Amino acid sequence: MVTYYSDRSVQVTSDAIRVGEHAYPLKELARVWHQRGARSWRAFAGRGALGAAIIGPLVAAAIGVVIAFQVDASLTVTIAIVGASCLVGLAAGPVADFVLEHMDRSYARGDRTLEIWATWRGRPVLLLQTGDALRFGKIYRALQRALESSTVG
Structure with a gap:
């Protein structure tokens, strides 16, 4: 298992993304996208x-x-x-x-909330919401790398 990103509340590995108490296996994520929320x-x-x-x-x-x-x-x-x-x-x-x-x-x-969404088991799920643009970018890129490596292998 490869760890792409890890902090106190989020972990992105080659198997899953864990946010808080929830874990979402990458194989079960059909689509992942991001959205900008309201301006702070x-x-x-x-x-x-x-x-x-x-x-x-x-x-x-x-x-x-x-x-x-x-x-x-x-x-x-x-x-x-x-x-x-x-x-x-x-x-x-x-x-x-x-x-x-x-x-x-x-x-x-940043001055906006940023969100990572995914289609998980046929329904949209909010994986992460943060106002920290730097952290958001790191997590989103790690998730992209994890998803790319899971489809290649």
Whole structure:
């Protein structure tokens, strides 16, 4: 028996796919397909918040510079406000590194639920539903390889 994919809840082998407590022998699967489910607005909003976190320090710095030149203050105070605003703007660099890493992860996970369906014993069965696009891809490719090798042999 060859294992094509295995994690805590899904195992794809040359004999069957096991999802949780259910096992489906590959020989009994007539057709396998995938579907995209509804968009997760939570993931979409999360990406927007991450984008705002990157732009936030830059906007705050720009507002600080504008205020520094609008306020009727001494040259020293104006320079201090501009300097502080520039420091706030420079904070965008380290923040951007952290935020962009989370943004990359959000795209790897995806913003839709993904489903793997199969015709098993004459009826459609939902084998897997996940919002993790990276995991979904690994499982679906493993299932395809397992099905291809079971039809060849």
